[in-house]
Amino acid sequence: MPELPEAERARRQIDRVVGREIVAVDDRDTYVCRPHAPGEIASALVGRRLTSAHRRGKFLWAETDDGGPDLGLHLGMAGRIAVDEPPAPNAWDRFVLEFAGGGRMALRDKRRLGRAVIEPDLSHLGPDAAEVGREAFRARVGRGTVALKAKLLDQGAIAGVGNLLADETLWRARLSPRRIAGELSVEELDHLRRQLRAATRDAIRQGGVHTGRFIPHRVRGGSCPRCGTPLERDTIGGRTTYWCPREQVG
């Protein structure tokens, strides 16, 4: 599920535990917690409190009190943040904070591609896709010879757009995913940015990227919800891509 909208909802969950004292940490999953050894994150956090929750693109982090280290979290392909919910039955809680008084916060992730890390490095991330300014968007997205779809997915260009949000945005903007990023006009780039912000805002408000106008039709045999044309399907930028060959031309 996790793209920018899901990550923002996860950030708000983390916000709920700000101020609580951490009394125990389960960091035994050495894949999710790599490169940390078991107990490393625990010893850095036990006794502290989270003081704030932040997000850039799909990456989450929380600051800690008394100059403690930041805790970085990523939802990977299937993760979510579960606050004060009973432990998952299938060992899907890959990383857990337990708080004084019995509450808990878990990174719940079937696929195990999520991450928990101390002092995360965000230097490779571009500006958040929901907040990037017009000039930065033009400069970062409107360059290069890669397909437009692939450019939207490049977290170093702008951060937060995943496969579904990219398809939803391109459909709203009526731009082909195959366009060359560096060949878009300034007008097209500004229009694309506006549609991206709208799609993102709607998805956050309505509960996830699934709730888009295009995504429900994004299946084999699906057709364009505006004009009824059967959707095209191909791999672009390494990801399965659906689009309307009639409206998203060129």
Add this chain to the structure above:
DNA sequence: AGCATTGTTTCACA
């Protein structure tokens, strides 16, 4: 059985 999957990193290659 085989394939696809809403993400990221690494590596080979032009």
Add this chain to the structure above:
DNA sequence: TTGTGAAACAATGC
């Protein structure tokens, strides 16, 4: 050096 594309990663669901 820069950019691009494929593969690997883990696990589940159809």
